[in-house]
Amino acid sequence: MLTPPYYAVIFVSRRTPVDSEGYAAAAERMLALAQIMPGFLAIDSVRDPTTGQGITVSYWQDEASIANWRQHAEHRETQLTGIQRWYEYYDLHIARVERAYQSAKRLVTSTTGE
Amino acid sequence: MLTPPYYAVIFVSRRTPVDSEGYAAAAERMLALAQIMPGFLAIDSVRDPTTGQGITVSYWQDEASIANWRQHAEHRETQLTGIQRWYEYYDLHIARVERAYQSAKRLVTSTTGE
Numbered sequence: 001m002l003t004p005p006y007y008a009v010i011f012v013s014r015r016t017p018v019d020s021e022g023y024a025a026a027a028e029r030m031l032a033l034a035q036i037m038p039g040f041l042a043i044d045s046v047r048d049p050t051t052g053q054g055i056t057v058s059y060w061q062d063e064a065s066i067a068n069w070r071q072h073a074e075h076r077e078t079q080l081t082g083i084q085r086w087y088e089y090y091d092l093h094i095a096r097v098e099r100a101y102q103s104a105k106r107l108v109t110s111t112t113g114e
Numbered sequence: 115m116l117t118p119p120y121y122a123v124i125f126v127s128r129r130t131p132v133d134s135e136g137y138a139a140a141a142e143r144m145l146a147l148a149q150i151m152p153g154f155l156a157i158d159s160v161r162d163p164t165t166g167q168g169i170t171v172s173y174w175q176d177e178a179s180i181a182n183w184r185q186h187a188e189h190r191e192t193q194l195t196g197i198q199r200w201y202e203y204y205d206l207h208i209a210r211v212e213r214a215y216q217s218a219k220r221l222v223t224s225t226t227g228e
Binding site for chain 2: 001002008010012044045046047048049050051053054055057059083087089090091092093094095096097098099100101102103
């Protein structure tokens with residue numbers, strides 16, 4: 001379990017119906033890349049395939065880690081493609097986690113649903 | 115679009131395979147109830163029906179609004195049932211949103227995928 005304070009990037013989006021054009025590969029690549037970035041802590045990601053609605057929350061040590069990831073060259077390129085092609089819309093919230101709770105049952109600290 | 119600062123409650127969970135026992139009705143009732151609570155701003159909720167993974171992010175004016183909602187009698191009762199019956203696990207992060215961005219395209223401010 002993560003110990004506050006840490007930072008969360010909440011990414012809420014809806015995919016376009018375009019299911020080709022490299023989205024799955026790019027999403028997988030960004031996930032792998034994020035996980036080796038300095039300050040990366042964990043990620044939770046869920047998308048409902050029937051509606052295209054998705055929420056991804058990534059957790060980071062501090063704001064500098066988030067800024068560093070945002071500026072990453074390959075990530076920037078993918079962001080641009082995402083805006084132009086893969087997402088009907090997105091919302092982004094950068095937040096400082098102040099408290100955290102967890103059920104007794106969870107065994108893993110990070111999940112990706114896609 | 116919401117203007118920071120505001121608060122986000124990030125609820126990450128996995129549903130048990132139990133699909134009856136009143137979950138859908140309770141989820142709908144809690145959503146309706148949250149939306150009329152003082153300080154409620156918006157909610158985003160997605161669950162992947164194939165994996166049971168879900169993320170719900172509710173947005174609130176301040177911490178007092180969140181505390182008030184957490185203590186709401188009917189909500190407390192439902193929380194307890196959720197822990198005992200509906201969720202394999204859950205993580206809860208309470209965070210202060212400091213910055214927010216939005217794509218030009220989104221037309222609605224709140225979505226629920228379930």
